[in-house]
Amino acid sequence: MSKPTHTSRYRIRTADPLEEYLRNLTRRRFFGSMASTMGAGLGATALSTLLDTPAAAAPITTDDTAHLLKNLSHYAPRAKRVIYMHMEGAPSQIDLYDHKPGLLDKYNEDLPDSIRNGQRITTMTSGQSRFPVAPSRFAFHRAANNEGGVMLSELLPHTAAMAHEICFIRSMHTDAINHEPGITFFQTGSEQAGRPSFGAWMSYGLGSANEDLPTFVVMITQGYGNMQALSARFWDSGFLPSEHQGCKLRAGKDTVLYLRNPDGVSRDDRRAMLDLASTINQDEYERSGDAETMARIAQHEMAYRMQMSVPELTDISDEPEHVLNMYGPDVRKPGTFSANCLQARRLAERGVRFIQLYMRGWDAHGNLPSEIRKQCGAVDQGQAALLKDLKQRGMLEDTLVLWAGEFGRTVYCQGALTKTNYGRDHHPRCFSLWVAGGGIKPGISYGQTDDYSYNIVKDPVSVHDLHATLLHNLGFDHTKLSYRHQGRDYRLTDVHGRVVRDILA
């Protein structure tokens, strides 16, 4: 019998983004986009990415649909996924990337007023009577890149060996001066809570490429230095549907929350239970004709598959010895940064779109030298191995790798200054980060700061610019990847952002 079927009101995750796109274009959602004629409906973006052609070329001729699609952003995407390593607490650019040899002669001199320029400083150092210059106590060495070489800190030897694949940006700046707003800004494009995080945007925009794993995965490593807080808001979906929330992949027994069957329940038991649940759901569907129920059956099957695919994912016994060695000894300790880097590669391989790694502990207000040494020791080999591994597998070219803290640190010392020990306060005016792969020019440095690494003197890049650039390489016009909420079309880049074309390959 053919009961009238009403369509799903909710979004369904399916294996095939095109199919998904069509399914998503339910009447209700479609009406929504039509009434507001806002264009950038979700899924359509996924469609374009998959087809690798402008979606407008899709043979949909109806006036309204063409209109809908014409407004989508379309560049041929250079990257299909993102691995974003966030260094929570904000690493010091002066000790890692922004080489300032001239500072050695200025040890303990006051930072000139002409440089500081009355800038806002945090209340942690605003009471200091002087701002003595603290040169980095670490040596810098020239690493080979695709230009004349790049000076990098002795603390990152493995990363330095990959410098030819990396684009260092030394002219980042941000609006935030404290961690919470700073990280929120980096993750969501706004200092205020409530916006979707970058990963959620990508889940929404790119859709899923693996029906057995979440689209947006988050991993956290506890640090050695002074740790700041993380919050679920950093990987929340904000006003996007909560399916786009980051899914935490954890070390230990609950890798994905609630994934493990309870003790006493085997995989066969779950299958038998699931068969019954599906029978009940099928019965419900036949009675109600609610497509949502059919979707639920599919979601339950996916959950069942995830129970298999996630343990397979996290079980690294199939990794050859030389690969494990490349990541270093930490790789065998779940939850370390190295282990998470390897997981990131495995996730990327399996089609996960956005992989977010947090490394905590960079907030070095005092004892910076010893803290940063440990922090670098924890990340250097793993992150370099990740780049190498991706490269060897031909995946670096379509994977965007981002390494960033939420702001930089001051050239002047916080607390007691000695030749060997110092602390640095927050510094939003300039800092360094790096990007690799995914259509970014490899082996270059971009942007320049003054002699004190205090102000940008050339090619400033804002957080919005960075977002716009990454989105561009992922195939999106950042002004058009939007979502309507409270009557307004929201974007990751708010109303700002410019693509930094100089760093595009």
Added chain:
Amino acid sequence: MTNARGNLPLLTAFIGAAVVPAQGADEIRFGRDIRPILSDRCFLCHGPDREQQQAGLRLDSFTDATAERRNGYALIAGDLDASLLWHRINALDLDDVMPPLDSGKPQLSDHEKDLIRRWIEQGGAYEDHWAFEPLTSPEPPTVDDPWIRNDIDRFVLQRLQHEGLLPNADADAATLARRTYLDVTGLPPTTAELDVFLSDTEPGAYERLIDRLLTEEPYVTRHAERMAVPWMDLARYADTSGIHMDAGRTIWPYRDWVLNALRDNMPYDQFVIEQLAGDLLPERTNEQMVASGFNRCHVTTDEGGAINDEALFEYAVERTNTLGTVFLGLTVNCAQCHDHKFDPVSQDDYYALLAFFNNNEEPGLYRQAPDPYRALEPNYTIKTQADAARMAELEAHVTALTAERDKPDPDEAEAMATFEQSLQDDGWNWTTPAVITAVSSSGSTLEIQADGSVLATSPAPTNDDYTIVLGTERTDLRAIVLDVLQHTSLPHGRVGRGSNGNAIMSGISAEIVSHADPTQRTDINLIWAWADHEQPNEDFRVVNALTPNNGRMWALNAHVLPDDRVAMFLADEDFGYEGGSDLIITMNFHSIYAGHSLGNVRFHVSSASEDALATLPTAHTNWYIVGPFQPEGRDQNAYDVAFGPEEAPLDFAKTYEDQKWRYAPGVIEGQNVRLAETTGAEYVAREFFAPTQQSVDLSLGSDDGIQVYLNGALVHENRVNRGVAPDQDRLTIELQPGRNTYVTKIVNTGGPGGIYYSEAVPEDELAPDMLAWVLPEPSVTDAFADRARAAWRTSHSPRYLELTEGITAAQGDIDTLNTSLPITMVMQERSEVRPSYVMMRGAYDAPDMERKVARGVPGVLGHIVSEGTPTRTDLARWLVGDENPLTARVTVNRFWAQLFGQGLVDTVEDFGLQGTWPSHPELLDWLAVNFRDNGWNVRDTMRTMLLSSTYRQTSNGNADQDATLYARFPRQRLSAEQIRDQALHVSGLLIEHFGGPSVKPYQPEGLWREVAMPSSNTRIFEQGMGDALWRRSVYTYWKRASPPPAMLTLDAPTREYCSAQRINTNTPLQALVLWNDVQFVEAARATAARVLLETPEEQRLVDLYRRCTGATPSVGLQHAMADTLAKFETRYSGDPEAAAALCGVGDAPIPEGMNTDQLAAWTMLANAVLSSDAAIVKD
């Protein structure tokens, strides 16, 4: 791909059928059909925002749009050809076409152009935005049909008839009952309740059910718990502060106020007024004060570097935006930085509204206190009259006892004088050596004062060291006293040079140089220190200064408690050369706290006899913890593995296997202290500083075993498995003069670890306060002398001691009463109204001094009438007054959405120009007017909706695909709270206890720790016990940085900001929650147990299904269930261990004597039913 392309015609068909938003081919309505197009595509540049207006054209106003312009008219009513608007949207020239190609706005579609064309042709009329129009009561349509039960149905049916649709018939009784129970109480009916309803075949059975649910207990209470959840989303209620530390805080009394108000069916206008302005109401009650907490639920920051003004501004912004969404349904937040792009809300309007909310007596930046249940100030202690009377009684008692105790007593005075004299006879002999030089390492000017002190007169450098040289002729010196004096020239007139008046000393050292032969010089070994006050919030003890550069220091806490300070230091042997010496004292001030050096200091020196030294109390550091450590080998046990800390010298800066010593304020002497849950060894240590050789008697306890290392040597061991308790082991330790290290190694073999420590004070040891009597006279302030006298009388006068104990007991009662009184966050208006300015670009530090604004509401909505400056009360009254059309509309729309899953206005949170046109505008207004005119009666409004035929229909699919026309009831997945509460209710586990502090049911381990700052007071999740696990979800503790994970997966918001609507999703992670969350596994097991206990065997399958879903399973389903059951029975009877393991999930006990094989099989069955749509969907 082929497959997918094959679907495309379907899509096209969809569109063909779908794109007819305008009803009726002829009638164009500006508000519904035209303004949304103009608003979306044109208003950005031709709308209300004056800053952005292009070509001086406004299309949001008829007058402006039809005004003559340089090149003609944008709009001429009825004349398409003369209307430039029409030409520009159709322009072929890419430079002329509107919207401009680079605007980011899509061009108008053919359909939209057609609408514009017809609109202009039909007269180009404007109408004001519907939502801002005054509320008038529309007459219900006169349509007549037996389907109609009340006026709601008339509006719905008229529309259906217009669309050529028919409504569905009533749902069957069981479906309707379940729907209604879930909607009204948040819980499904029990099978008994269902049977009662099904057996009532008399007319009016449903009406009677509604009456019962809305007027009788326990339903009324449950109704309140159900209604409170969406309000908690709106009020962004949570139990932590949200930012940085994400510290715990108490505001649950506000949540209980909401519950009570809903249970009492408080009129909604009062509900609004008390929450917005309860603190300002005349003769306000406790409850009204608590209600004002609505304005305090927002996130607050305690991030060290944050700026107060910025935080204060953000709080005010947050309150303003929340008001906009909750009561006006407007996105006023858009006008924070610029005039609203779409709605007539200017930036001036915004700051006029904000001016009501920027006047709270609050610090802005909060500091985390150790107490996770602190109510952030301003707060309010909820005291009943009886509480107040009891409090007054206790206070009077304390006053009387204190007066009695402090009466002068000549006998006592004499004994005390004798005692004091005996102390001084012990060999103390103080002199004040002259200062010869005083030098700063960082260029501070140190001036020698007439009173023998040294005063720093220049601004403080970041760090500093003072070297002060004193001249002395004495050779018998042993003790140095440091007076730290307040001075008017110092910040705030306090003792420190820090900008807040505080000071921190990181080290002190001394050297003695012979005058006769300057080559004779000795470093003085300082072995003991004491201070009259130490800052309590971290490890800031004065003994820290004995070792300069150990990273720890003495903080004086002068920013909190002013007053002079005094500290005393002892050497290990007498010093001073014959013929006079220079005593060189160096003090270091190195810390991350800039400028925190001492401002004005003076030294005294003295001899001390052995007797005198023996009476001084032992000093010690704070406690530190490191670990736990696990031995690597299987055969090793933690007792025998030295992980490092047992070895001398002890150094708290050292790390072991990457683990650091942690300052451990939680180790409190004389209390059982809980340690890590991990097995292995954990070390708890501190240093003693003995003035002379002495022994100390210890009482120890441990969970499990214990070893004690004194100065690196094992002095005690007990290899035992036990829980911690006082006095399990006794031990006497022999301290050498000076520094001693004391390390306890606790070996935990399972469960949580623990330690107990207390030491007996030797009878002849002076209480610290009595040191006043051994100090030189100038060092002792009057207050300090009082403390010394009180200490003496406590230890020497039984009468005094008894009275003191009485006072302490009464104080304890006061404290107990105080802590038993709930305290909660409230509003407290500043006495002086803070002026409000338009903030340029919405920035906290950019007031436009030219644009001062007075409190008020957006002009388009009217204005507030008040005497003098309008107050929050006036604002609240205006919100529910007759002039404001929005509050009633917005509210009934939310009630509607609560039942039907969607609002009559789909954008529940936005009634502005970008919001959706109501599906049934007249019905919305009819409901709103009735709500308002019938005393804002929430329950009556709900009742009217529930009684309608519209509500009672089946959900069966028909031509009304999205159910937006209500030709059927919209099926909806239950909310996170409903799904969990249902499982608890069905299983019989639900504990129905109304109100109270939030509880912590099951959640996976480690979630809080992963994200928290190491010192956050909500870093460790301590799962609740017993009843706490099974309360309704509205009581679940909400930590913002890590909200209850199952709730979040099931689409609950994070509660960081106001949320008016949840978006339902359908994800695999949700299935995992329903299958594997301990809460749901346990509920399935308890449900299974109930069925097995209560139901005859042959009815069990049907009964289980009915309990969970309210429906009777089809025969086919019954077979499927029976087959699955048989499979599981075989499986578990063959593997009893697995069965026992499954049945062991969760804390709820298994009924005695129950066969776990059978229970496990039924548990799986219940798990299947409870996670299916039959259970989690409201049909």
